[in-house]
Amino acid sequence: MKQIWITKAGAPEVLEIREADDPVPGPDEVAIDVHAAGVNFADVLARMGMYPDAPPIPCVVGYEVAGTIAESGPETDDGSSSRDHPLPAGTRVLALTRFGGYASRVCVPVNQVFAIPDDMRFAEAASLPVNYFTAALAVERFGNLVPGERILIHNAGGGVGIAAIQLSRAIGAKIYGSASAWKHDQLKLLGVDRLVDYRTEDWVEAITASTGGEGVHVIIDPIGGRNLSLDLKVLAPLGRLIAFGLSEPVRNGRRSLLRTLRSVMAMPRPGFLTLLNRNWSIAGLNLGHLWSEIDRLRDVGDAILAGWTRGDLRPVIAAEIPFEEAGEAHRMLEERRNLGKVILTT
């Protein structure tokens, strides 16, 4: 099989394709022949050596794949999930992978694998796990968004942002989004009612004005740092703020320790009295720290696949890039050139 390695911390050029022996599935695991692997901002940070959750460099990252089942490992006797989810060889699937997804074959526990419908392309399937699980947990579970409410989706043109737009639209909410200006026209077509460019305009003023001073009920924010303080200025009573990232300190594909520290220091620290008096709820979300809960999260995956079948959820794919050009895939994210998901193809 081939794998894309981060050979050392640095620019996209440090990504290198290497050959390796095919992995053998262990108990309750399946081997998947990968056709498409999702690229995430976390992978870019890992490549820079700035992602504490990633394995030590040199390493193979990648949180999600789609492909076909090649073989299954032995089933264990203790109520094995493989009996609950039989996946014969040839089944088309998507899977969450805890790293190692940038590979033409992966082995993963069967409870991280979902069969996909025939009309779903592999590139579409590989776009679902990270972006749609994160968006569903943020918008539905923590955000508890209901029809008629207003939601502000930061980074609306990213993979998570577009997933959140589609979920919010299906709920019947009014959608506000922040993104680079060149993405606004397409995001309007996807259903965003009002867009702001958080880097060039006073978006707090714009959101305040366009909500008649009332603010929004749910905010999902992967930017972090000072942006979270601004969020609180537009959070309505009974509002829910969900923080799920820290992209603020990354500039032109670089993240310095000093900027990161500044960004962390700039995060607001509202006390319980403030929350109580403002009727606010604040949540943090990190999908990468939920591996132990995967059995509890299978319903999220099932709901996402049901959303696909209904036609509510359709990943927007910015680019499908061959493994051999993985550096370009990372560059697209760093240079803010993607609208939607970037996929690597084997």
Ligand SMILES: NC(=O)c1ccc[n+]([C@@H]2O[C@H](COP(=O)([O-])OP(=O)(O)OC[C@H]3O[C@@H](n4cnc5c(N)ncnc54)[C@H](OP(=O)(O)O)[C@@H]3O)[C@@H](O)[C@H]2O)c1
């Ligand atoms: N906590 C979790 O479980 C979790 C899960 C998934 C993703 N995330 C986080 O959510 C964010 C969005 O992920 P995604 O996969 O949707 O994003 P993506 O598709 O990789 O989006 C990249 C986009 O992020 C925006 N961006 C914001 N700050 C940036 C910066 N400093 N440098 C470069 N681009 C920046 C840019 O769009 P604009 O210029 O239009 O803003 C860029 O086009 C990331 O920060 C990621 O780490 C967290």
